[in-house]
Amino acid sequence: xxxxxxxxxxxxxxxxxxxxxxxxxxxxxxxxxxxxxxxxxxxxxxxxxxxxxxxxxxxxxxxxxxxxxxxxxxxxxxxxxxxxxxxxxxxxxxxxxxxxxxxxxxxxxxxxxxxxxxxxxxxxxxxxxxxxxxxxxxxxxxxxxxxxxxxxxxxxxxxxxxxxxxxxxxxxxxxxxxxxxxxxxxxxxxxxxxxxxxxxxxxxxxxxxxxxxxxxxxxxxxxxxxxxxxxxxxxxxxxxxxxxxxxxxxxxxxxxxxxxxxxxxxxxxxxxxxxxxxxxxxxxxxxxxxxx
Amino acid sequence: xxxxxxxxxxxxxxxxxxxxxxxxxxxxxxxxxxxxxxxxxxxxxxxxxxxxxxxxxxxxxxxxxxxxxxxxxxxxxxxxxxxxxxxxxxxxxxxxxxxxxxxxxxxxxxxxxxxxxxxxxxxxxxxxxxxxxxxxxxxxxxxxxxxxxxxxxxxxxxxxxxxxxxxxxxxxxxxxxxxxxxxxxxxxxxxxxxxxxxxxxxxxxxxxxxxxxxxxxxxxxxxxxxxxxxxxxxxxxxxxxxxxxxxxxxxxxxxxxxxxxxxxxxxx
Numbered sequence: 001x002x003x004x005x006x007x008x009x010x011x012x013x014x015x016x017x018x019x020x021x022x023x024x025x026x027x028x029x030x031x032x033x034x035x036x037x038x039x040x041x042x043x044x045x046x047x048x049x050x051x052x053x054x055x056x057x058x059x060x061x062x063x064x065x066x067x068x069x070x071x072x073x074x075x076x077x078x079x080x081x082x083x084x085x086x087x088x089x090x091x092x093x094x095x096x097x098x099x100x101x102x103x104x105x106x107x108x109x110x111x112x113x114x115x116x117x118x119x120x121x122x123x124x125x126x127x128x129x130x131x132x133x134x135x136x137x138x139x140x141x142x143x144x145x146x147x148x149x150x151x152x153x154x155x156x157x158x159x160x161x162x163x164x165x166x167x168x169x170x171x172x173x174x175x176x177x178x179x180x181x182x183x184x185x186x187x188x189x190x191x192x193x194x195x196x197x198x199x200x201x202x203x204x205x206x207x208x209x210x211x212x213x214x215x216x217x218x219x220x221x222x223x224x225x226x227x228x229x230x231x232x233x234x235x236x237x238x239x240x241x242x243x244x245x246x247x248x249x250x251x252x253x254x255x256x257x258x259x260x261x262x263x264x265x266x267x268x269x270x271x272x273x274x275x276x277x278x279x280x281x282x283x284x285x286x287x288x289x290x291x292x
Numbered sequence: 293x294x295x296x297x298x299x300x301x302x303x304x305x306x307x308x309x310x311x312x313x314x315x316x317x318x319x320x321x322x323x324x325x326x327x328x329x330x331x332x333x334x335x336x337x338x339x340x341x342x343x344x345x346x347x348x349x350x351x352x353x354x355x356x357x358x359x360x361x362x363x364x365x366x367x368x369x370x371x372x373x374x375x376x377x378x379x380x381x382x383x384x385x386x387x388x389x390x391x392x393x394x395x396x397x398x399x400x401x402x403x404x405x406x407x408x409x410x411x412x413x414x415x416x417x418x419x420x421x422x423x424x425x426x427x428x429x430x431x432x433x434x435x436x437x438x439x440x441x442x443x444x445x446x447x448x449x450x451x452x453x454x455x456x457x458x459x460x461x462x463x464x465x466x467x468x469x470x471x472x473x474x475x476x477x478x479x480x481x482x483x484x485x486x487x488x489x490x491x492x493x494x495x496x497x498x499x500x501x502x503x504x505x506x507x508x509x510x511x512x513x514x515x516x517x518x519x520x521x522x523x524x525x526x527x528x529x530x531x532x533x534x535x536x537x538x539x540x541x542x543x544x545x546x547x548x549x550x551x552x553x554x555x556x557x558x559x560x
Contacts, residue, residue: 046482046485049477049478049481050351050481050512050513050515050516050518051348051351051352052519053344053347053348053518053519053522054344054345054348056344057334057337057340057341057344057345060334060337060341061333061334064333064334065333094519095519096431096519096520096523096525098431098523099336099337204336204425204426204429205336
């Protein structure tokens with residue numbers, strides 16, 4: 001018993017010495033979070049020695065942590081720079097890791113600062129998935145989404161929606177969506193329809209993403225209405241635009257808030273209404289170009 | 293058959309005395325701990341990762357048991373000089389080798405069976421707590437009988453690694469046997485690259501040599517169907533049983549070679 005107490009005391013002493021030394025001589029360790037020790041997926045696949053699926057899981061967890069960490073870190077340089085290599089590694093180690101392709105594409109295509117704003121990498125990742133499973137309609141659908149939502153390219157989106165519709169097991173609403181893209185040149189109604197389809201998705205994260213996008217569309221509608229109200233409200237020359245002015249003129253109670261509950265910003269000079277940078281919905285999608 | 297059974301049971305009892313089953317506790321703690329932690333880290337992929345982790349741990353724990361006990365099966369008896377009293381009994385040398393092998397395979401079988409049962413228990417719990425919506429997004433059911441296909445091939449692979457360790461144990465020291473077994477395990481996992489060597493090197497002789505090595509070295513990568521099973525992809529019965537048969541034939545070859553070498557050893 002004495003020896004056990006002595007051993008525990010010695011260990012406690014060692015820990016105390018370590019803490020004291022670290023305080024006296026702060027260590028300047030490199031940040032390990034960003035380090036990718038192996039950059040070649042093929043090399044890693046060999047090093048994994050049959051444990052490649054488990055290695056893929058580790059890289060997937062790292063990708064999520066990297067994305068989440070950078071998204072929450074304010075004004076951090078080189079944000080999301082390891083996201084694509086981590087997802088590439090994950091999907092090379094486990095080529096059937098569906099969620100890594102689909103979720104990864106959403107991460108990558110998300111506009112800065114919510115994501116790296118790299119739709120090209122999102123499409124490349126999904127194309128990699130298609131090389132393994134060429135009949136997976138979900139990957140075609142996701143590429144179409146990137147074209148439509150991020151690249152604002154309804155023609156490209158229509159082509160990918162059509163390809164998705166041609167795959168076995170694809171839902172029957174894909175072809176009408178492709179047609180709508182081509183005929184209407186795409187508008188918020190089409191976008192709302194697409195995201196409402198996603199609300200019925202099996203994955204919870206996809207449903208959450210759809211709810212987020214629908215709230216963004218609601219915010220765009222609200223901004224349009226507010227802009228119209230501001231344009232039609234009389235204002236004295238030289239008076240700045242402000243919510244107080246609008247409230248007094250139109251009888252508003254308080255500052256208008258977006259669907260996430262964050263007040264809108266109003267430019268005092270131009271009178272332009274925008275979503276606040278503090279809003280969970282920021283940045284709002286840019287308008288889609290109408291087809292000529 | 294009786295001497296083989298006696299030797300096998302003794303090897304099994306010895307492994308229990310050596311506290312080998314402790315790894316099962318570690319395995320259970322690893323799985324239960326991970327199932328709790330992973331739910332918060334993996335964006336809904338916890339069941340997939342538990343399956344990956346369970347199968348990988350079964351394979352890895354079994355590998356360490358197969359190698360570290362396998363290399364001492366014969367050499368320990370020689371070192372302790374108990375081999376003299378054993379061989380003085382009506383036990384032939386081939387019976388001794390086969391008995392030792394069967395004992396370790398029995399230990400591994402119990403180990404793999406308990407680990408598979410623990411994995412299924414954790415998966416059953418996770419399936420029970422998840423909502424039907426969430427489960428609909430899984431590639432394969434949580435409690436998937438197809439996992440047994442992967443478990444079967446892991447077990448056959450471990451039997452093969454045990455045979456390799458035992459083979460080296462008949463003529464080499466434990467440290468060298470461990471190094472050679474691990475070396476062969478690594479080479480066996482790279483085996484698929486040897487088959488396609490001619491695509492990398494433009495030398496027919498080297499390509500032929502690589503092709504020869506591909507056939508001579510154990511093709512351990514063939515036993516790895518973990519990814520397919522976890523994603524619910526089909527694994528044909530023909531592939532499964534032909535791989536089992538390949539493993540059986542290779543094990544038989546190794547055991548025969550081990551008995552030949554051991555029969556020729558002079559213990560005077």
